[in-house]
Amino acid sequence: MAKKIARTAASVKKKTVAARRKPARRGEKAAREKTAQKLVGLADRVVAASRKKKDPFVDIPTRALSNVRFDARRQIIEMGDNTQRRSFFNLGQAKKFMQTMLVAGGCKELADQVKTTSIRDLFYHCKHTIGKSRENTFDEQTESDAVIEDLEVAVSSLREELGLFADPKGSMVGPMTIVDGGDVIDLSRMGTGGWAVPSIVEDHVIQFRTCKAKFVLLIEKAAVWRRFSEDRFWEQHKCMIIHGGGQPPRGVRRLVYRMHKELKLPLYVLVDNDPWGYYIYSVLKQGSINLAFESQRMAVPAARFVGMSSYDAEAFGVPPAVTIKLTDQDIRRAKEILAYPWFAKRPWQREIKHMLAQGVKLELEALSAKDFSFITETYLPTKITGKKWLD
Amino acid sequence: MAKKIARTAASVKKKTVAARRKPARRGEKAAREKTAQKLVGLADRVVAASRKKKDPFVDIPTRALSNVRFDARRQIIEMGDNTQRRSFFNLGQAKKFMQTMLVAGGCKELADQVKTTSIRDLFYHCKHTIGKSRENTFDEQTESDAVIEDLEVAVSSLREELGLFADPKGSMVGPMTIVDGGDVIDLSRMGTGGWAVPSIVEDHVIQFRTCKAKFVLLIEKAAVWRRFSEDRFWEQHKCMIIHGGGQPPRGVRRLVYRMHKELKLPLYVLVDNDPWGYYIYSVLKQGSINLAFESQRMAVPAARFVGMSSYDAEAFGVPPAVTIKLTDQDIRRAKEILAYPWFAKRPWQREIKHMLAQGVKLELEALSAKDFSFITETYLPTKITGKKWLD
Numbered sequence: 001m002a003k004k005i006a007r008t009a010a011s012v013k014k015k016t017v018a019a020r021r022k023p024a025r026r027g028e029k030a031a032r033e034k035t036a037q038k039l040v041g042l043a044d045r046v047v048a049a050s051r052k053k054k055d056p057f058v059d060i061p062t063r064a065l066s067n068v069r070f071d072a073r074r075q076i077i078e079m080g081d082n083t084q085r086r087s088f089f090n091l092g093q094a095k096k097f098m099q100t101m102l103v104a105g106g107c108k109e110l111a112d113q114v115k116t117t118s119i120r121d122l123f124y125h126c127k128h129t130i131g132k133s134r135e136n137t138f139d140e141q142t143e144s145d146a147v148i149e150d151l152e153v154a155v156s157s158l159r160e161e162l163g164l165f166a167d168p169k170g171s172m173v174g175p176m177t178i179v180d181g182g183d184v185i186d187l188s189r190m191g192t193g194g195w196a197v198p199s200i201v202e203d204h205v206i207q208f209r210t211c212k213a214k215f216v217l218l219i220e221k222a223a224v225w226r227r228f229s230e231d232r233f234w235e236q237h238k239c240m241i242i243h244g245g246g247q248p249p250r251g252v253r254r255l256v257y258r259m260h261k262e263l264k265l266p267l268y269v270l271v272d273n274d275p276w277g278y279y280i281y282s283v284l285k286q287g288s289i290n291l292a293f294e295s296q297r298m299a300v301p302a303a304r305f306v307g308m309s310s311y312d313a314e315a316f317g318v319p320p321a322v323t324i325k326l327t328d329q330d331i332r333r334a335k336e337i338l339a340y341p342w343f344a345k346r347p348w349q350r351e352i353k354h355m356l357a358q359g360v361k362l363e364l365e366a367l368s369a370k371d372f373s374f375i376t377e378t379y380l381p382t383k384i385t386g387k388k389w390l391d
Numbered sequence: 392m393a394k395k396i397a398r399t400a401a402s403v404k405k406k407t408v409a410a411r412r413k414p415a416r417r418g419e420k421a422a423r424e425k426t427a428q429k430l431v432g433l434a435d436r437v438v439a440a441s442r443k444k445k446d447p448f449v450d451i452p453t454r455a456l457s458n459v460r461f462d463a464r465r466q467i468i469e470m471g472d473n474t475q476r477r478s479f480f481n482l483g484q485a486k487k488f489m490q491t492m493l494v495a496g497g498c499k500e501l502a503d504q505v506k507t508t509s510i511r512d513l514f515y516h517c518k519h520t521i522g523k524s525r526e527n528t529f530d531e532q533t534e535s536d537a538v539i540e541d542l543e544v545a546v547s548s549l550r551e552e553l554g555l556f557a558d559p560k561g562s563m564v565g566p567m568t569i570v571d572g573g574d575v576i577d578l579s580r581m582g583t584g585g586w587a588v589p590s591i592v593e594d595h596v597i598q599f600r601t602c603k604a605k606f607v608l609l610i611e612k613a614a615v616w617r618r619f620s621e622d623r624f625w626e627q628h629k630c631m632i633i634h635g636g637g638q639p640p641r642g643v644r645r646l647v648y649r650m651h652k653e654l655k656l657p658l659y660v661l662v663d664n665d666p667w668g669y670y671i672y673s674v675l676k677q678g679s680i681n682l683a684f685e686s687q688r689m690a691v692p693a694a695r696f697v698g699m700s701s702y703d704a705e706a707f708g709v710p711p712a713v714t715i716k717l718t719d720q721d722i723r724r725a726k727e728i729l730a731y732p733w734f735a736k737r738p739w740q741r742e743i744k745h746m747l748a749q750g751v752k753l754e755l756e757a758l759s760a761k762d763f764s765f766i767t768e769t770y771l772p773t774k775i776t777g778k779k780w781l782d
Contacts, residue, residue, distance in 0.1 A: 115763055116621060118614030118756065125759045129712045136712055167613045167636065171559070171587045180582020191571020192596060193589035196562045198582070199617075205583060222558045223509030226590075230507060245558065321520045321527055365509065368516045372506055 025182055029114055031204035035162060036111035038155040039104050046088075046101070057087040058100055061153040061293070068292045070341045075285075075301035077342070079153070079292040096147070100154075102126040102137055103147045110163035116200055119145055119164050153293045158202075160254065165199030170252040171222070172197055173229055174240035175212035181205055187240070194229060197242065199251040201258065208263060212238060216259050217306075217380075218252075219243045220271040220280055224364045224375070231376040237384075240265070247280055253298045256284065260300045267300050268389065270380065273308035274326075274361035275333035278343070278352065281305050286342045304389040306380065308362050310355035316379060322369045323360035330361060347390050416573055420505055422595035426553060427502035429546040430495050437479075437492070448478040449491055452544040452684070459683045461732045466676075466692035468733070470544070470683040487538070491545075493517045493528055494538045501554035507591055510536055510555050544684045549593075551645065556590030561643040562613070563588055564620055565631030566603035572596060578631070585620060588633065590642040592649065599654060603629060607650050608697075608771075609643075610634045611662040611671055615755045615766070622767040628775075631656070638671055644689045647675065651691045658691050659780065661771065664699035665717075665752035666724035669734070669743065672696050677733045695780040697771065699753050701746035707770060713760045714751035721752060738781050 042058065049056040060083060061067070067080040088097045106126050110117060117125075123144040129136055138144050152159050159165075171194030176187045180198070187195055198205070217239050219225045225243035228234065234241045240259065244252035259265050269284055271277030285303040287295025313323060326334070337343055338352050355361065367375045383389060433449065440447040451474060452458070458471040479488045497517050501508060508516070514535040520527055529535050543550050550556075562585030567578045571589070578586055589596070608630050610616045616634035619625065625632045631650065635643035650656050660675055662668030676694040678686025704714055717725070728734055729743050746752065758766045774780060 110763070113763065117618065117759070117763055120614060120754075121618070121756045121759045121763070124713050124754070124756045125763065127712055127760065128710060165614070165617065168562070168584065168617075178582075180584060183580040183582045185580070185582055189574040189576070190586075191569075191574045191576055191589070192591065193559065193571060193587040195581075196584040196587035198584035200583065223511060223556070226556065226559075227508065227512070319519060321518055322515050363511075363515070365512045365515045368508070368512045369518065372501070372504065372508055372512070372516065 028204045032111040055089040059083045076295040076299040077287040107162045116163040160200040169245040170197040172242040174234040177209040179207040201255045213240045215266045267303045306383045322366040419595045423502040446480040450474045467686040467690045468678040498553045507554040551591045560636040561588040563633040565625040568600040570598040592646040606657045658694045713757040
C-alpha cells in the first residue's frame, strides 16, 4: 500500500503545486523580505565570526523580571538593555545556539515562501534526529517556543512578523471597512458571528479602509459581546465591539493598538469585577511582565476601564444573590495587584480596596438579573455618558 | 453617587430603548413564536393540573446511559423512550420542579423579545433569593444547565431554538454565500480570519444562498485550518473548510449537518491520529452518549475519516522523530473505543489495533517535518483522490 500511496502522492503533488496560492500581494512580500533580511543579518554575523576562526555567538536581550521596568512617563512596562551572550563553543550553550539557528532558518523559509504557520508547526518543522545519534534537535515544544521569544527580541521583530501565529480567538463588528488578505470586508455586515480576528493583523495583511466608529469597546467575554452585537450597540453608539474570549490573544491586542494609534479611537475596556478583570485591563493598558518586549507595539496607556467596578452593585441596584464571594486566591491576587506601580493611582487603590472590603466579585452576566439588555441599554451608556470610568 | 447614577441611568434608558435593535426578521420571529408555544403548552398542563387540584408534574425523558442505544440501521446514537416524572408535591422533586418552571419562563421571555443569551446569563437571570428566606432559586450554574438539558428534551427543542448559546468557536471559508442575521456574506472573501461560526445557526438565522462547494472538510485544529486557508485549498478543490478549535462546538456540528443535509455535500474529517481524534470523528458521525437527544439533528452518519491514520507515518514517509509515544491514558481510551459498536467495522478495528501495536500517535502538524504545505499539496489530495478514507 505504501508504494501505491507514494505514486499517487507524486502525481497529485505535480498537479496541486502549480495551482496553489493566491499570489502574495506586493506589500506582504516586501514586509516578509524585510524580516528575512534581519534573519540573514543574524546568520551573516555567525558566518563572519566562523571565517575569522572566532567563537560564533548571538546576543539575546535578557527576558527576566530583573530586566523589566515600568516607564512612568510613557506608562508602559518596558524591557531593559541587559543582554545575554549565547556562544557556540560553550558546552552549556551549544544546543541552545543550534536551536536558535534552526528556528531562524525555519522563519527564513517561511518568509521566502511568504507563508505563515503555528508555533507548534514550526516545532515539528525543526525537529529531527541528529545524524546517526539518538539526539533530537528539539524534544518538547516549550524549547522551540522559548527560542522564538529569544529570536523576536534578538532581531527586533514581533513573532507575527516572523510569520508565526497562535490559535486565533475573538470577533469584531462595527462601522468599519477593512482589507484582509486582499479581500474588502464590511464589518457592519457580518451577521451574528462577526469577523474572526486572525492571529496576524500586521498592516501588510490588514488595512483599515473606511471608519465611522468613534471608539473601540473591548469586552472580556464572547457571550457578553454577543449581547452587544445582537442589540446592535455598535450601530447606535458608533463603535467597534471586539472580544478576545477572556485574556485577549496577541492578534486582538495588536489590532486594538493599531485602531487606537492609526485611527485615533479611544479604547474602553469592559471586564468582570474581579482581580482577573483588573489584570486583563492592565495588560491592555501597560503590557505584561512576561512579554515586556512587546509593550511598545501592543500597550494602549490611554485605555479606560468602564467596569465592572466594585461600586456598581450598589449604584445599579444589583441584587446580592448574584454576587460571588471572593476566594482566597482572589484575595491574594487582589493584594498583589494593589502593589503594582501601575495601579498606584488613588482611584484604583480605592477601587481594589473596596472590592476587598465588600468581599465579593461580580460578573458581567450578573446584570441580567435585572434585564437581559440592561448592560447594553442602561449600564454601559450610563458609564460612558457620565464619564464614570477609571484610567 | 448611587442616586446620581440612578438618574443618569433612567434618562439613558429612555433614549436607548427606542433605537436599540434591528427589527427581527419575519422568519426569526415565527420560529421563536413556535418555541414559545411549546413552552406555553408545558405551563398549560401544569395550570390545568392545579385547577383540577391534582399534583402538577412534568415528564422528562431519561438522560442516562440506560436510555441510550446505537441504532445500527440509521447509524446514530439515539435516546430511548423512558421518562422520569417530576412532581411539585414531592419533597425531593419540588425544587427541581420550581427550577424547571423558572428556566422555561426565562426562555419564554427570550422568545417574546426575540433575543438570545448565554446559559450563564440565563442562570443569573433566574437566580434570586426566595421571599424573605435565605434560600436561592439556584446556587450554581450546573443546576440551571442540567435543567436546560431537561427542558430541551421535554419540549423537543434544541437549546439553540430556546435562544441559548454556548461560547462560539470555529471559522469557515469557501465558495458559498450565506445570509446571516439578514446580512449577505460571501464566504470566499473573508480574508485570513474567516467567518466566525456563531453558536446559533438554525435556519431562521443562517440561510444558504449560493454554493459552489462540492464537499465539506472539517479540520480539528485552528492552526491547521489556517494552513488550508492560506494555501487556498478551498479554491482549488471547491470545498468549504471549517474548524471547531478541537472538539467542535454545537454550532459547528449543526452547521456541518445542515450543509450535508440541505446541500447534499459529503463530509470529510481531518483529525490527529490519536484516540481523541477518533472520538471527534465519531461524535460528528454518530453523536455522543451524553447528548443522544441531539444526534438526529447533528450527526452525519455518512462522514468520512480522511486521517490521520496510524498507517500514514509509513505510507507518507514521516520521520519517526515526530511521532509521540502513546500515554497510558491514550492506550486505555483506545481500548474503550475499540469496544464501541460504532467502531466495530473491520477497517476500524484494524486501524485502532495498528495504532496500539505501533505504540505511537501522530499530530497533523507532524507533516510539516516534510514541508509546510505537504498537508495541503500532497497528503490530503492523495487521500481524497485515492479514496483512502475510512467510514
